[in-house]
Structures are given as C-alpha cells and as structure tokens.
Amino acid sequence: MSRQTRAIIHADAIEDNFRLMKKYAGNGQNMAVVKADAYGHGAVSVARILRNEAAAFAVAIIEEALLLREAGVRAPIVVLEGPHQALECELAARENCTLVVHQREQLEWVRQCREGRKPKVWLKVDSGMHRLGFDCERVPALVSEYSDIIDADSVLVTHLACADDTANPFTVAQLHAFNKVREATGLGVSIASSPGTVGWPQSRGDWNRIGIAMYGAEPLSEASGLALKPAMSLQASIIALRKVKRGETVGYSQTWQAERDSLIATVGIGYADGYPRHMPSGTPVIVKGQRAALAGRVSMDMITIDVTDIADVAIGDFVELWGKQLLVDEIARCAGTISYELITRVSQRVPRIVRHI
Numbered sequence: 001m002s003r004q005t006r007a008i009i010h011a012d013a014i015e016d017n018f019r020l021m022k023k024y025a026g027n028g029q030n031m032a033v034v035k036a037d038a039y040g041h042g043a044v045s046v047a048r049i050l051r052n053e054a055a056a057f058a059v060a061i062i063e064e065a066l067l068l069r070e071a072g073v074r075a076p077i078v079v080l081e082g083p084h085q086a087l088e089c090e091l092a093a094r095e096n097c098t099l100v101v102h103q104r105e106q107l108e109w110v111r112q113c114r115e116g117r118k119p120k121v122w123l124k125v126d127s128g129m130h131r132l133g134f135d136c137e138r139v140p141a142l143v144s145e146y147s148d149i150i151d152a153d154s155v156l157v158t159h160l161a162c163a164d165d166t167a168n169p170f171t172v173a174q175l176h177a178f179n180k181v182r183e184a185t186g187l188g189v190s191i192a193s194s195p196g197t198v199g200w201p202q203s204r205g206d207w208n209r210i211g212i213a214m215y216g217a218e219p220l221s222e223a224s225g226l227a228l229k230p231a232m233s234l235q236a237s238i239i240a241l242r243k244v245k246r247g248e249t250v251g252y253s254q255t256w257q258a259e260r261d262s263l264i265a266t267v268g269i270g271y272a273d274g275y276p277r278h279m280p281s282g283t284p285v286i287v288k289g290q291r292a293a294l295a296g297r298v299s300m301d302m303i304t305i306d307v308t309d310i311a312d313v314a315i316g317d318f319v320e321l322w323g324k325q326l327l328v329d330e331i332a333r334c335a336g337t338i339s340y341e342l343i344t345r346v347s348q349r350v351p352r353i354v355r356h357i
C-alpha cells in the first residue's frame, strides 16, 4: 500500500472564502495572493479554482508568474517584489505581468526596455514597515520624474506591519503617512491584505491583496468571527500500533514517558513533510473524529501519538494534523508560529489532492 500522507485542498472553501472577502472589499477589487505555491495549496490549482472570481493574482517573483502562464492562467498577475534583474522587465511585459517597483534601479531597468516592451509599473511605498518601498516624501517627485513609465493606471502599494492587531495605533500612523502620498499623486492604491481588509475598513483600497483569509485561516490576532472555511486538511495514516508499559519512553531522546500503560500509533508524516520538528508532545491530532496527542519527538518521516483513549484504532486509519476538524491556527499556536508558516511549509513530498466538494 502506498503512503497515505496527503494535503486535501478544499476548492469550495477557497472559492467561498474569496467570495466572502469580496464582500469586505467595498468599491475596490480583490487580487488573490498565490505566492509561495498559493501558501502551499498549489498555485495553479488555486488559480483555476478562482478563475471566475479573482480579478488578478499576486505572486512574489516572476518565476511564480511564469508557472501560472505556462499552465494557461490568463488573468493579470502582479509581481509584488518587482524585478530582481533587468531582463525580467521585458519578460513581465510579454507575459502581461505588473511589476511592483520598490527601488530606483528597478525604475531604470523598466525605462531601458525597448519601446512597446515596457511592463506596467506599480510603486511600492514604505509607510512604516521599513521592508520595501520608497520613502513617502520622495514618491510625488518620483512619479513626475518617471512619468514615461508611471501613468494614471499605476497604483501605489503599501503594506501594513500590525494590521492583525485592531487596537494598534501604528496602522493609523501608516495610513496617515500613506494618504498624504495618495492625495499628492492622485493615483489608485493597494494597502490592505487580509488583516487590513477585515480589521481596518479605512485601509481598503482600489486593490486589496487577499492571502491567508482565502486559505481559511484567521487573519486577525484576536478571533474575527468570520465564517472562513479551512482550505487544507493535512492527513496521514497510522502505519504501526504498539503497546507501551507505564514508565517506558517513546521516540528520539526519550522525551515522552508513559504515565500509564498506553497505546501508541506511529503515523506516516514527519518534519520532512512539513510537520514541524519542534511541535511539542501534547499537540492535538484527530483520530476517528477524536482528539489524540502527539507523544514524543517528531521524526523526519513519522510521528507517534497516544491513542490509548480512542476505541478501535487500526493500522490504515487516517489522522488529521490540521484541517476541517482541527484549525491550523490552533496548531500554529502549539508550534509557537503562525498559520502562514505551517501551510507554506508542507513539502513537495506531500501530494495535494484537490476536492471540489
């Protein structure tokens, strides 16, 4: 029997979540963020699922855009990091990709493209995140200086550092700084990703960039109460069962010791599949609709779980690591990380199976 480890991708959830986020978009449009292989869900699959829903797709780098084009995706694509080298600019134009440009060198590369081969350019503005973008004060002058490549269709893009925290005044400061640039240039804007779209109505712009909410994970640090549906169920099957006596230990470095006679199931998923090695004993998993707990270190290809309290467990039974029955946000908290990291790290060894119902 082949290994049963898999990530079920729930197409209906992705579609429903994206539609739900459209209701929050106001007068603007939403682009679906499918960078990092659509946060581990499969960029081509997600683009196909959203072909009638998403006005555009966003990727981080041009290579990700090319994969979509090769798969026949025709919708506009926005490349969030812009070009990393000059030759990407004409390529972007040929492939109908918009480059979000964040430094002068990139503007020069675009300017040097041959006539008729210049890509569409949006401008990244640093309103306080201090990661990428032009300083707010410099933007109006840049827009005039590069009026040959920045036109009325260009959009000012900024990113909010703390939008997941709806009480954090830093977002207000970022919006204030950015709005001055917006007024001075009169250009369209793209500010909000999922947390902004949900938590900060004033950040909704002409284009919202929707990532995590579309994948069904919580965009805010406090529960938003949104009816989002998990888009990925990570599953693996039990490949061995054994009884261990009270006092015996399980796994590498003997980190888990049985407090009673126990039944331990070995499950075919490990850190090489993207289930983090530092996941602590006690982290929940679902077996036969019930919670069981991780027992001992995560190995490269396997984990061990305590199924003592679950009746009739058998080899071959499926275990859910996160998904519809166990929210990825809860598992991310156990791992001391965020949902984004867990879902993007599911490795290529795990087949993605797209289900439409």
Ligand SMILES: Cc1ncc(COP(=O)(O)O)c(C=O)c1O
Pocket: 033, 080, 159, 193, 194, 195, 209, 210, 211, 212, 213, 219
């Ligand atoms: C520039 C930018 N825009 C949009 C997004 C999407 O954010 P979210 O997944 O929170 O919706 C990201 C995510 O990393 C990003 O870096």
